[in-house]
Amino acid sequence: MEDKILLAHGSGGKLAHELVERSFVKPLANPLLAKLDDSAVFDFSGRLAFTTDSYVVSPIFFPGGDIGKLAVCGTVNDLAMSGARPLYLSLSFIIEEGLPQSELNQIVNSIQKAAREARVEIVTGDTKVVHRGSADKLFVNTAGVGIIPEGVDISGDKARPGDRVILSGTIGDHGIAVLSQREGLSFSTRLESDCASLGDLVAEMLNVSPNIHCLRDPTRGGLATSLNELAKQSKVSIRVEEEKIPVREEVMAACEMLGLDPLYVANEGKLVAIVPAEDADKFLTAMRENNYGKGAAIIGEVRAENPGRVVMETCLGASRIVDMLVGDLLPRIC
């Protein structure tokens, strides 16, 4: 009979200790975690970036990744969007009783691989097990810290008229890959989530120049929502050209079939950067040298008029507004 996680595994007793040792400490091997103190203690100097996230994706395994990989990449990316070099993560699991041990092992394995690629360490954690029905298989919560290099000051309110908007690659891959697994929407595709850690990509961009104005990773709500947030925070308008925004053929087809707009579909391995116009080409070249920036493109520019608005130039040369996502992204037939 398959090993399952039980309520007892979360109660702090022997079973719980065994679970933590065997399933978390051993695979995630690092000196800070191995100490198993109540908190991880370390030195740092400089400006700190600090973030937290919760991951509740369903299904927990999807083409191109799982909730574990997502948790590491998502947290690392939040830090990277401030220009920080990601260092340490915390990891908390809320496990629904009955989750097969093998699935938990697979997820921790993904976490270990993702952490190694991003060169971060999981230094502290927590495990709770809840009654069946109280969590959808597994919820993961993280926090992360990173160090921001000297001279780097990236923030959502720094976009200026004349700046260029650069997108690191195709949009919609993650959202559609996850949607393809949902009941009632079955279609098959080779499409995989673009889930990836962008810490190195950002570091290489900072090597070109520390003067990046804004960085944002367009996760839930998609590119449209991120651009709207930046436009509002910086009190500028952003104008993008439809034909310049890269979208994979499969994403386009799935969106057409379901009546979705790729601009609103989630991404987990992309960033949008707002940079001074004179440096745009240099940033673009540097991004394209990185594995996760190969498809980078300049998609638009920042303007002064109509602050807070995102406007798109359509293939007919006309303009339309791109609003933020409201509520859920729902498939439609009409």
Added chain:
Amino acid sequence: MCLAIPALIKSIEDREAEAEMGGITRRISLWLTPGAKIGDYVLVHTGYAINILDQKEAEETLSLLEQITRLAEEAG
């Protein structure tokens, strides 16, 4: 209304087909288009093929539009 997108029929089994649109594949129903064959393009609405697309008509429409564009360029 009525989102329907073109899809290519790759295989047929009974009254259902595997159809491909832009690299994604989905099982669709041919209950409304029993005459559809492998290699046909059909319009798919909510998982059903609602009509077989006419390639010749599509090409003629595009030719017509190309002609209009040429005339427009000549008219300056």
Added chain:
Amino acid sequence: MKFVSEFRRSELADGLISQIHRQSKTPARFMEFCGGHTVTIFRYGIRQVLPPTINMVSGPGCPICVTANADLDKALALSQVPDVIIATFGDMLKVPGSRSSLQQVKADGADVRTVYSTMDALKIAEDNPTKSVVFLGIGFETTAPTIAASILQAEEREIRNYYVLSLHKLCPPVLRAILDSGEVKLHGLICPGHVSAIIGSHPWDFIARDYGIPCVVCGFEPLDILQGVDMLVAQIENGESRVEIAYRRGVCPEGNQQALKLMAQVFEPCPAHWRGIGEVPDSGLKLRRRYQHFDAELAFNINPGPTYEHVGCVCGDILRGVKTPADCPLFGKVCTPQYPVGPCMVSSEGSCSAYYSYGGGLGG
């Protein structure tokens, strides 16, 4: 030929736009009946590229928008019946009924599932033999045949726990009602492309014949709409009024005979209530007696409660083309996509949603 990108080529659009500008001398108001056309028009900014002689107005061809509160209340009542799974297209989830919405009852514990196809709903029925699956049948003549096919498949596969709440509507009768009301003077009609793929172009003949209004059946790509406008302009400048098909790759005059056969086998016309328009005879579909055992309204004893219409909502006027979203006192202030009051704002094809999301203020 893949039938998609070829019809978005911007250089071909320039030629059509140029020809429209050259030919259009007579001021004309065109209605695009279909919500899908409304979305294309706003999404690509087509109104902006047309000459000032042409005024576009949106019609009631959005099956979500025209579903009356009383009908949605029936679906909500069904969601409260024990062991019922409501299977619905995503479009209906956020539409507010008299007191609630499917999204809200779902959050309160009702089993409401979004599906892309009736094929998926049939599978849910097979996978859950102890429950009853009620499929929310909305849509026009494009969608009704697929629901008819699902009922015939349920019979063939002996699926005994599949039911349909038929809220389907038919387009030609409501167009006649709108034209008869004389509220909006139209000089041309862009006819729905996929409804016509099923019913053909002949059902629109009465518009050209009895009302002298030119009609063109169009597809959904920007080039299709522009071609349609070009053909309407040509008819007007030549003093003609007939029904033409621009969407020749997808529509033939006789329509899809098999789809029409299945639709007639399972459904028969009945009166239907269209939001903002009222009751229109023979404009709805109900299950024929032979298939009544699939009828959710007959199978379950429900009490939807009194119907309540939201005060100040002018969706009705907007659906008839009499008012624009900007004319509505609630638009953008009380009624927004986040907090929609009426269905014109909830449905992604509703005029108000398109206006708000794509920026009607930009002239789009």
